[in-house]
Each structure stands twice: as C-alpha cells, then as structure tokens.
Amino acid sequence: MTQVHSKAGKITVFGAGPAFGLPEGSPFVTKTLVQLQMAGLPYRLDLARPDDSPKGQIPFIQDAEDIVADSTFIRGHIEARYEVDLDAGLSPAERAQAWAIERMVENQLGWTAAWFRFFDEANFQKGPAHWFDHAPEAIREQLKQQLLDQVAINLRAVGVGRHAPEEIVELGARSLWSLSVTLGDKPFLMGDRPTSVDAIAFAVLAQFLTPVFDHPLRRRAEGFCNLVAYVERMMTRYFPDHPWRVAEPAPTPDARVFEAA
Numbered sequence: 644m645t646q647v648h649s650k651a652g653k654i655t656v657f658g659a660g661p662a663f664g665l666p667e668g669s670p671f672v673t674k675t676l677v678q679l680q681m682a683g684l685p686y687r688l689d690l691a692r693p694d695d696s697p698k699g700q701i702p703f704i705q706d707a708e709d710i711v712a713d714s715t716f717i718r719g720h721i722e723a724r725y726e727v728d729l730d731a732g733l734s735p736a737e738r739a740q741a742w743a744i745e746r747m748v749e750n751q752l753g754w755t756a757a758w759f760r761f762f763d764e765a766n767f768q769k770g771p772a773h774w775f776d777h778a779p780e781a782i783r784e785q786l787k788q789q790l791l792d793q794v795a796i797n798l799r800a801v802g803v804g805r806h807a808p809e810e811i812v813e814l815g816a817r818s819l820w821s822l823s824v825t826l827g828d829k830p831f832l833m834g835d836r837p838t839s840v841d842a843i844a845f846a847v848l849a850q851f852l853t854p855v856f857d858h859p860l861r862r863r864a865e866g867f868c869n870l871v872a873y874v875e876r877m878m879t880r881y882f883p884d885h886p887w888r889v890a891e892p893a894p895t896p897d898a899r900v901f902e903a904a
C-alpha cells in the first residue's frame with residue numbers, strides 16, 4: 644500500500660502506514676510527516692520494515708541521493724537542506740524547553756503507552772498481533788512471543804518495564820499532566836503557531852487517545868480536555884481526511900512483516 648501525499652514530492656518517507664485508528668501507526672513516522680508539512684515539503688509515504696532502515700527503526704527517508712534515518716536527524720536534514728526553521732520565532736530558552744518536552748515525550752511518555760499496547764492481552768490481540776496475520780500458522784505464535792520478548796527487553800532498558808502497571812500509569816499520567824499544564828489554553832505547545840515539538844506531542848498523544856485500545860492511561864489522557872482538543876486540532880490540520888475517533892475502527896492488519904520479507 645502506498646499513500647501518495649503529493650505527486651510532486653521527491654522525499655520518500657518509509658513508515659508503517661495507517662494502523663490502529665491512526666493515519667500512521669508509528670508516532671516517530673507521524674512526527675516526520677507532520678514536520679515535512681510544517682516545512683511545506685511534499686512527500687510520499689512508502690511502507691518499510693524497521694530492518695530496512697540503516698538504523699533498524701522507522702522512520703527513514705530518501706531525499707534524492709540521501710538516506711537519512713531517525714526522526715530527529717531527518718528534521719535536521721530538512722532544516723539544513725531546505726533552509727527552514729521549524730522553531731522560527733522561539734527564543735533560545737523556548738527552544739531549550741521544547742527540546743526537553745520532546746525528550747520526555749519520546750523517551751518516557753511514549754513507552755508508557757507502549758506497555759499497555761503490548762502487555763495488555765486484549766490490546767495486543769487487537770493491535771500488534773495482527774502484524775503476523777500473514778505469517779505461516781505453524782510459527783505465528785512463536786513470532787508473536789519473540790516480538791513480546793524484544794519489546795519487554797526494550798521496556799526494561801528504558802526503565803518503564805520494571806514497574807507495576809499502576810506505577811506505569813502514575814508515571815505516564817504525570818507526563819500527561821506536564822503536557823496539559825504546558826499547553827494551557829494556547830493552541831499549540833509553544834504558542835499561537837505549531838512548532839517542531841507539536842509534531843511528536845501530537846503523535847504520541849494520538850497513540851493514547853485512539854479508541855482502538857482501552858487502558859487506564861487512555862482514560863487519564865481523556866481527562867485532560869485541552870490535550871484532547873489539541874490532538875483534534877492537530878489531526879484536522881495535518882490529516883484532514885483521517886476519520887479521527889468517529890467510531891471504533893477495525894484494527895488494520897499489517898501484512899508488511901511477511902509480504903516484504
């Protein structure tokens with residue numbers, strides 16, 4: 644499946660494609676798609692597996708002869724090559740604050756949502772388990788277990804996976820509160836117009852709020868009305884055709900694991 648955002652685009656973004664009620668299943672790919680739009684650069688989204696990337700993760704992009712992996716380095720590439728500043732208008736102190744928020748969202752908050760997606764059995768079955776729908780039946784369960792084992796290692800490495808579920812909720816809720824207070828009644832995190840940090844904050848918050856998965860952190864996120872409105876605002880602005888939270892969408896079976904192998 645290929646989604647062509649603009650026929651004129653020369654930048655190809657490699658990502659997961661729509662999934663889980665979201666326009667793009669990976670929050671880091673979503674970040675890149677939003678930042679490309681912020682920069683006014685057309686793109687084309689193609690499906691890829693993390694193994695296809697030089698860094699073993701999505702997103703990565705191809706821009707003419709350059710392949711750039713990792714959303715933050717992709718942003719750096721965009722800003723340098725196309726002479727855009729996604730944080731234009733921000734003071735050095737505001738840029739520093741935005742970076743700190745981004746690190747919290749990427750390196751802590753996102754992992755708390757990931758725990759409930761992979762280690763809540765019902766959520767796993769509705770979501771990531773479908774990545775193996777096209778695998779040979781004889782090895783399907785083994786592959787799911789391998790995935791869970793790898794995610795568990797990652798979650799332990801970042802610390803989140805060492806805690807009880809209720810403690811993970813408290814950690815995640817604290818960061819949701821932090822985002823909610825930072826946003827306040829502004830339209831975007833750093834003020835009246837979107838800047839780079841909005842791309843990842845939106846992407847990760849949408850992962851919490853998608854109706855496909857049910858978990859205590861989704862309900863905590865739903866309690867922050869300004870965050871709910873913020874995600875709707877960003878979704879309308881950057882993915883106007885996406886039917887956001889209109890109904891419980893069917894999970895998107897993702898065949899790329901075996902079709903691309």
Ligand SMILES: N[C@@H](CCC(=O)N[C@@H](CS)C(=O)NCC(=O)O)C(=O)O
Pocket residue numbers: 668669670671672693699700701702712713714715
């Ligand atoms: N620091 C990376 C993180 C990217 C990332 O975690 N991507 C996930 C998908 S959301 C991935 O490819 N995971 C596969 C893996 O880590 O093996 C970035 O900003 O691009």
